[in-house]
Amino acid sequence: STRNGVLPPGPPRFPIIGNLHQLSNSTLHCTLQQLSRRYGPLVYLQLGGVPAVVVSSAEMAKEILKILDLESSGRPFHANVYKVTYKKSDMVFSSYGEYWRERRKICIIALFCTKSVQSFRFIREDEISILLKSISKFASASNPVNLSEMIFSTANNIICRIAFGKSFPHESSEGSAFYEMLDERHALAGRFAFANYFPSVGWMLDALTGLNAKLERDFQRFDSFHKQIIEDHLDPKRTKPEKEDIVDTLLRMQKDKTSTIDFTLDTIKAILMDILIAGADTTTSTLVWAMTLLAKNPTVMKKAQNEVRSLIGNKGKITEDDLHQFHYLKCVIKETLRLQPPAPLLVPRETMQHCTIDGYNISSKTVVMVNAWAIGRDPQYWENPEEFIPERFTKSSIDFRGQHFEFIPFGSGRRICPGMQLGVVIVELILANLLYSFNWELPEGIKEEDIDMEALFAIIMHKKNNLHLVATKCNDHH
């Protein structure tokens, strides 16, 4: 190509720090969108000592995630998760290769394949009944419900029961330690780490700021949490539940030597940690944004409620058999994932060898960030992109399975989210039930436009402020 040897365009760089000063951590996806407006769909950034490119168009995303999928299937070093993943012994942050392939295969059998997803159905339906009961209590007292908290608990209960065979209710002492551990992990995921950008000396600075000590404590907490769970499962006196949980499955696979690779207890702990964080945070984020957008758009809320209510009538509750009929609800979820993808920059990738994109030179070990959030709001592909209009999906064949690069909330290619099916069924079932069972109103004195959309980004993008809505029981069918 005529551009041979040239780096992609990007903002001017300072010595040593390069472009680091331009990155605000809490809204990185917005900052990067602005850079792409100025410099184009492929932007080069020098992040301290680490080269990075930002991809912000469907065409470039296809180039990276499809044509150069293999070359860019690595994951960069990430100090914030390095310890807690037992030095990348997990799946999300694992380097590409035989180890990753084996872990992914094991998890697909244990959790992600259709058969396994279905086998945990009773847990989801059970936890949703509990959620609806607790909302009912608020509804009869007309107190606003903290939906962010309620949804997060339900998502965690579902994932924990699937993974560990038990949940950690907020009210218990075990539960408060559990949520404290998760809060600390969230805070640490978003912390600036010098080691990410200055591979040789950064860790010294992180020691000085106290970050390393915090990461060590976080690691110790997760380690003893998982150690206890594994010990409980290995106890011969434990009464086995009817349905094997993921810990049981992984321990069995380890014993049977199902896997050809080294599969230690640390690998199991790292995988459990992935499932917990990747499973509960993404589904919570999607559901909270969906309810926020619906509360801000009451006509859409009404239409989605009419759909579920007219199809379910007075059956009392929605089960997973009902979900396939809710076409409009599915569009609401797609539209939420377009505007507020839980992982707005996917999970960063890293090139494993030198490659050329659009004639530009990309060296080995370059971090690749795909701005799925910006692509989902690009007027080149979407009409009125900033507006919440689920109807745009009703007559369109665009879906999120990684083939339509203007809409990639689950990523695409080798590293595409393996939890898509599980995540979608959790989101659909909870949202359908919330809309079926209750009418949702704004707390007194609050107007639609007062509900803020402020986001907090740290790989996962949560709504920053909790969403409070008033639930009233829908009397049509109770």
Ligand code: HEM
């Ligand atoms: C709405 C729900 C979800 C969304 C939007 C989502 C999104 C994503 C994205 C964007 C990636 C990175 C893909 C890439 O690098 O190209 C990913 C990876 C991953 N997700 Fe999800 N996810 C969701 C639910 C789940 C659930 C429920 C689980 C597990 C219980 C899960 C487990 C994982 C794992 C293990 C990976 C790493 C795959 C790998 O690196 O090979 N996800 N997810």
